[in-house]
Amino acid sequence: MKHKLVLLSILLATSASAQAEWFLRGTHNNWAAAQMNPAGTNTMELTNVVFSSAGSIKFDRYGDWSENYGVGGRNGANIAVAQGTWNIKFYTDTKNWNISAVTPPAAYHLRGTFNGWAEGTLLTRVGTSDVYESCQQFVSGDATGGPRFKVDPYGGWGSDAVPAADYTVAAGWVKITFNASSKAITTQQNLAANCGSTNISSSSQSSSSTSSYVSTSAPTTSSARSSSSAPAVTFHLRGTHNGWAEGDLFTTPAGTNQLEACRNFTAGDANGGPRFKVDRNGAWGTDAFPSVDQAASGWTRIVINTSSNSLVSVTTNLASNCGSSSSSSVSSSSSSSSSSSAPVADDFRARTMYFVFVDRFANGNTSNDNGTNPVATSTVKGAGAQSEWKKYWGGDIQGLISKLDYLQSLGVTAIWVTPLVDNINVGNEGGYHGYWARDFYSVDEHLGDWALVDELDAQMEARGMKLVLDIALNHSNQDDQYEFGALYKEGAFITDFASGKNTWYNANGAISDCGDTNPATTCNGEWDDPWSFRNKSLFNLTDFKHGTTSNSLADQYLIDAALKWMDHGVDAFRIDAIKHIEPSFINRFSAAVRAKKADTYIFGEWYNAGAGDSVSMTFLNERRGSELLDFKLRDAIENAIAGNSTMINLSTHISSRAAAMNGFEDLQAIFLDNHDATRTSVYLQTSGLVNSNRPGKGMAKAFADARQNLGMALVMTLPGIPTIYYGTEQNSTWFTANGDGQVGHDPYNREQMPSFSQTTAAYTMISALAELRKNSPAIQRGTYAERWVNADVLVFQRQEGSDCAVVAVNRGAATSITVPNLCLGNAAYTSKVGSDIVNVTSGTGTFNLSQNEVVVLH
Known part of the structure; x- marks a missing residue:
């Protein structure tokens, strides 16, 4: 689905010769000049700006009012700000701004x-x-x-x-x-x-009294996972796994007065091997136990008694996440013992996912191209005007089945398909993308039928693949045209927007509509206001009414539909527009599908989610049953390979993910291209504007392809579940500008699959790294550690127990670097991509890196 952050955009020519500091002025500070802080390329920011009442602001370039910006551009009107506490950004290149609500921290x-x-x-x-x-x-x-x-x-x-x-x-x-x-x-x-x-x-x-205390304590890093089931007294697990820091809390109940934790102990320290202690309430009090450090090894389950302050059991050398034992040894300090939790039957971290636009991938049956509404199917496809790109082109489930061998050779082990549910049947546009549903219980006639879905499942299972269904739990079809929110169940009409208001559907207007009918007025703060973005419609898509404490009519309809699709082989779900859905419904949805299949993987689309976006991270760390697509990591990778930021910046962001995601960073879906942004290959090659009005980089094709492949190598080897957008393995491009003047953006990032060649550099690289992911616990779930970095080169290693992988990427000129402290043993290693050989002796290796080269050692 296409999502837009609605900002007031004023594109002005400004002098590049004048050095300027930017200042925020407003009613909150009696229009004083408050200096803003750099927050990235062409971005200034001021955080925690408090408005005790509604007011207004402007941006002052030099602090003397000689050049200031507001609504309408330079010397424009004041910008309205509601009562509250806000983070305010100003983009010095476009003169846009963003005002986002400050949300409570996760801890x-x-x-x-x-x-x-x-x-x-x-x-x-x-x-x-x-x-x-x-x-x-x-x-x-x-x-x-x-x-x-x-x-x-x-x-x-x-x-x-x-x-x-x-x-x-x-x-x-x-x-x-x-x-x-x-x-x-x-x-x-x-x-x-x-x-x-x-x-x-x-x-x-209250918080209104005056301060009398100032601390000079140095901050420490907490990796605690908050849980409402944890006791009031906190028990900190401190050991070699976390540098003996406090903040790693026991939160999982394991019986009466018992808590447990599962952690991976991969190494010791200067004082001995892998080990730990339990620190009651932190601060290394005299109540830490046991009296001497307790040995640990690999994935270790630790159970403690919170009444007696003692260890109940320590089970070492378990499978990933303590799922099952492998040569386990147990030491017990009481007569109690903990039972082993069920093994993780299907760990998506070992998989490589492929996101396919079914309608644009392969046409296996031309007889279903027209469906029941032929005017919504294009006869000229990509050769036509933009309106033709918003119609069906003929791709279907049969076509996908015919290309499974191609995807298997690529190393794909999970296929994420656009929604297969029945979409609207009227109008001169088509629901080719699948996000205009009318019947969640039926297969869209352009794509096939239930028998084909069953065949797809059988063919995928035979190849060891999992089927991931995209499902739009936020909305059905448009409320103002075509079928007007009509909803069916197995062909039987249930409701529409007019008859289902306040029962099946919300009727609160669209996000950012200011509550009026004038399309010229926008209230951009609603995109950051939880009530608005969850209870108002996303553009004109009819918004389901979700229950807050129990299932609404729509909730039960959607859950039962998902269970039906699972009966036909669906193994996992991608939830569209998860930001806009009542969070408690995500709890109930995930619980319902996992009651049917316990290891169901679920992830959601929260535009701009990732480390640094506090609202999405709060949702993620509430552990409601869904992981997220990591947009922030995508942006960081693309900015690095495009030359907008350094490899140092990229590594810093990668390292920040573990704390921001409370240790679940390796379960998030990570990607470079998708259907809501200009393809990276287009951005790197074009000189025109792309999505978000960014100017392209103007690189030559061969150079751009090499940079894109470098980015995909990072996606394939960093913590997370790699997701390939169809055609990326062919460095697919389309350089037409859409109606907003954005080259290669929606719908031109949804082109026909250009080729099924298995010899492109991108295809062979992805295939090799997908094979590595299948077989390497370090790539699947290991730690991330930077080993060498400068502006152009990043070397990092992933380690899980004795398994080690080292990745080196170089976007700059050819260079030779010597990298110490590698987890690899003494040997000569041939790169998994290319043919470089690196000799490692005593943990040190010398890398001879060409420009845009990737070296992967294992």
């Missing part, structure tokens, strides 16, 4: 005299509410005063710590409740051990 750190004011002690979220809790024992104060604490969002002692003055409590066990919305803090004091009984005195303190 709130409790810092006080009980833990030496250290970060890493996290409050636990209560369900999906804005309330967080913790139970702590305050023994004494410190040199500055008595027992007390603060709540520090994000950590790092930012200006957002609350309350402003330390919250003082009596010595003893204290239950602390924090409301992230109102910033109000409530305590229950003088409690029994672990806050287990009453005898309560309550007090509350």
Whole structure:
């Protein structure tokens, strides 16, 4: 589906000769000049800008009003800003801006005299509410005063710590409740051990008091996964797996007064082999246990007793994620033992996924081309005007079946297909993309029938492939034209927009419509307002009404439809527009399909999701059952290969993913091309504007192909599940500009599959790396570690236990580099792509890299 971030765009010619600092002025600061900060190429930013009431802003180039920008461009009108706290960006090249709401962080750190004011002690979220809790024992104060604490969002002692003055409590066990919305803090004091009984005195303190405490504690990194099932007292797992840092919390119940954790111990440190301790409440108190470090090895399941502060069992050398044992050894410190969890039957991290636009891939049966509405099928296809690109071209399920051997040779082991459900049957446009559904229980007649779906499943299963169905749980078809939101079940009419308002469908208008009928007015803040982007329609697509606590009529319809598709062989789901769906429904949907097939992989499209986008990361870390497509990583890779940023920037972003995703970065779908952006090959070659009004790079084809292949090598080897957009293995391009003047953008990024050649450099490289992924635990789920980097070269390694892979990419001039600290043993290694040989001795290897070369050692 096509998504747009609606911004006010004013393209102005500005002087490149003047050096400028940019300033934000507005009613919030009495129009004072607040200097903005660089936030990337041509981007300035000011975060946490507080508007106590609605007001307005402008952007001032030099801080003297001589050149300022607002609505309408230079010297334009003031830009309206609603009440709230905002992150504000200004794009100095286009003079666009973005105003996004500041959302609560994924983790709130409790810092006080009980833990030496250290970060890493996290409050636990209560369900999906804005309330967080913790139970702590305050023994004494410190040199500055008595027992007390603060709540520090994000950590790092930012200006957002609350309350402003330390919250003082009596010595003893204290239950602390924090409301992230109102910033109000409530305590229950003088409690029994672990806050287990009453005898309560309550007090509350707001965040409006003045500050009296300043900490100079250095921040630490927390990798905790918050869980509403965790006890009030926190138990930190500290060991060689995380550099002995606090913040890695036990959160999974394992029985009465028991918690468990599963972690991968791959190496020791200067003081010994892989090992750990359990640190009660962090800060290395005297209550850490066991008394001596406990040995660990490989994937290790650790079960503790939270009442006796003791180990229950330690099970080592398990399969990935402790799914099953392999030469396990168990040491027990009590009579209890933990049962082994079920093995992971199908781990998508070992798979390579291929995203195919079924209508544009291969035509296996011309008799179904016209469907029931011939005017919506093109007879000229790519040779026609843009209107012809918005019609069916004849690709179908039979055509996909005929190309399975081609995909198998490419190394594809999972195929993501555009929605196969029945789409609209009227109008001079076609639902060729599958996102204008009318009947989720029927196969679109242009594509085939249930018998063909069954044959596709059988043919894929015979090749060890999994079928991934794209499903649009957010909407049906347009509410203002063609079938007007008509919805069917196995051909029987159920409802439409007019009759289903407030029962089947929401009727709150479109996102960014300002609640009026004037198309000239836009309220761009609605794209960042959760109520708006979940309860208003995406453009004119009829918006399903989802239940917040239980299934709505639409919810049950959609779940049952998904279960029917699973009966016909669907193994996994990609959820379209997941940002715009009620989150609790994602919980119920994922639970329902996994009740049928426990290892069902689910991922969703949240445009712009990834490390650095706080709203999407909050959703991801709530673990609602769906992973996400990593758009931020895509952007970082493309910017690096295009020369917009350095390999240093890229590696920094890659390294940030683990913390941002709480250790689930290797489960996210990663990609370079898709149907919502100009193909990278087009962007690199064209000199025109592409999506987001970016000027193309103007590279020669051979050079651009090599750069694109370099980007795909990264996709194939970084943490995540690699996803290939159909035609990328052929370096597919289409250079026509659409109606918005964007070259190669929608619909021109949905061209006919150009070739099925198996000899292109891209095809052979992807095939080799897909084979490596099948066989290498390090590539599938290993750690990421940068080993050598400069502006043009990045060398990193992936490691899982004794399995090691090293990847080197060079976009710059030919160079020779010597890289130490590699996890490879002494040997001569031939690259998995190309023919380079690298000799590794004592962990050091010398790489002779040509421009745009990739070397992969294993």
